Amino acid sequence: MKAEQWSLPGGMLIWDRTQQIEHEEVLVPFALDELLCRQVGEGGAPIIHMWRHPRALVMGLRDSRLPHALKAKQWLEAQGYSVAVRNSGGAAVPLDLGVVNISLVMPKRQGQIDYRHDFETMYSLIKDTLQALSPDVEKGEIKGSYCPGDYDLSIGGRKFCGIAQRRQAHAIVVQAFVVVRGDGASQATLAREFYRIAAEGADGQCFPKVAEHSMASLEELIGLADEQRFVDSVKQTVRERKLTAAADAGPLSLPDEQQIAETVAMLKARYGIA
Numbered sequence: 068m069k070a071e072q073w074s075l076p077g078g079m080l081i082w083d084r085t086q087q088i089e090h091e092e093v094l095v096p097f098a099l100d101e102l103l104c105r106q107v108g109e110g111g112a113p114i115i116h117m118w119r120h121p122r123a124l125v126m127g128l129r130d131s132r133l134p135h136a137l138k139a140k141q142w143l144e145a146q147g148y149s150v151a152v153r154n155s156g157g158a159a160v161p162l163d164l165g166v167v168n169i170s171l172v173m174p175k176r177q178g179q180i181d182y183r184h185d186f187e188t189m190y191s192l193i194k195d196t197l198q199a200l201s202p203d204v205e206k207g208e209i210k211g212s213y214c215p216g217d218y219d220l221s222i223g224g225r226k227f228c229g230i231a232q233r234r235q236a237h238a239i240v241v242q243a244f245v246v247v248r249g250d251g252a253s254q255a256t257l258a259r260e261f262y263r264i265a266a267e268g269a270d271g272q273c274f275p276k277v278a279e280h281s282m283a284s285l286e287e288l289i290g291l292a293d294e295q296r297f298v299d300s301v302k303q304t305v306r307e308r309k310l311t312a313a314a315d316a317g318p319l320s321l322p323d324e325q326q327i328a329e330t331v332a333m334l335k336a337r338y339g340i341a
Contacts, residue, residue, distance in 0.1 A: 108237030165249035211278030251282035
C-alpha cells in the first residue's frame with residue numbers, strides 16, 4: 068500500500084491524553100481502548116487515542132504464560148513499574164514518557180478478515196507523519212527487537228515502533244508504540260532482563276531473544292527529541308487528509324470512572340498472571 072492510498076473512516080475524532088502523565092495503572096488506557104472499541108462497534112465515531120505512561124511494562128498473553136512471569140512482574144513492580152498483561156497481540160513492551168502510544172479505534176469493514184489492511188493503515192499514518200524528517204521508514208521484522216513482528220517499523224535497520232491489534236465483533240483497535248525519545252538500548256535491556264527472569268527453564272522458542280542494539284528512539288535515529296512535536300505531527304497528518312470529525316459529529320462520549328474501573332478489573336481477571 069503506497070502512502071498516498073491509505074485511508075481512515077470519515078468523521079474520526081482525536082483524543083490526546085499524552086499530557087496526562089500521572090503514574091496510573093497501565094491497564095487504564097487499555098480499558099479505555101476496550102470501551103471505545105465497544106462504542107465504535109455500536110455506531111460511535113471512530114477515534115485516535117494517544118497516551119503516554121511514565122514507567123510501565125506491558126506483557127503479551129504469551130509472556131504471561133512463561134514459567135516465572137509472576138516473579139518477573141514482582142521484580143519490576145519493586146522498581147516502581149506498573150506491570151500488566153494486555154489483551155492485544157504482541158509481546159512485552161517497556162513504556163516511559165519517551166514512548167507515544169497510538170490507538171486507531173475503527174469499525175470493522177464488512178467481511179473483513181485480513182488484519183494486514185489495518186496494520187497498513189497505522190504504518191502509513193506513522194510513515195507520513197515522519198515523511199518530512201525521514202523518508203526511510205521501513206516495515207518488516209527486526210531480529211532481536213522486543214515485541215517482534217511483520218509490522219516492526221524501523222529506520223536504518225533499528226526498530227522504533229511496533230504494532231498490535233485487538234478485535235471485537237464490530238470494531239477493532241490497532242495499537243502502536245512509538246519510541247520517540249530516549250535510549251533504545253536501555254529499553255531493550257529492560258525487556259531482555261524481563262525475559263531472563265520470566266523465561267528461566269522455558270523452551271527458547273517461547274520468547275523473543277532481545278538484542279540491545281536492535282532498538283532505537285527517533286531522537287537517536289533522526290534527531291526528533293520532542294514527544295509533543297511528534298504528537299502534533301500525527302494530528303496534522305490526520306487533519307491534512309480531512310479525516311477529523313465534522314462539526315456535527317457530536318461530542319465524544321467518554322467512559323466514566325466506574326466503567327473504567329470495572330473494565331480494568333475485568334482485564335486483570337481475564338488476562339492476569341496466575
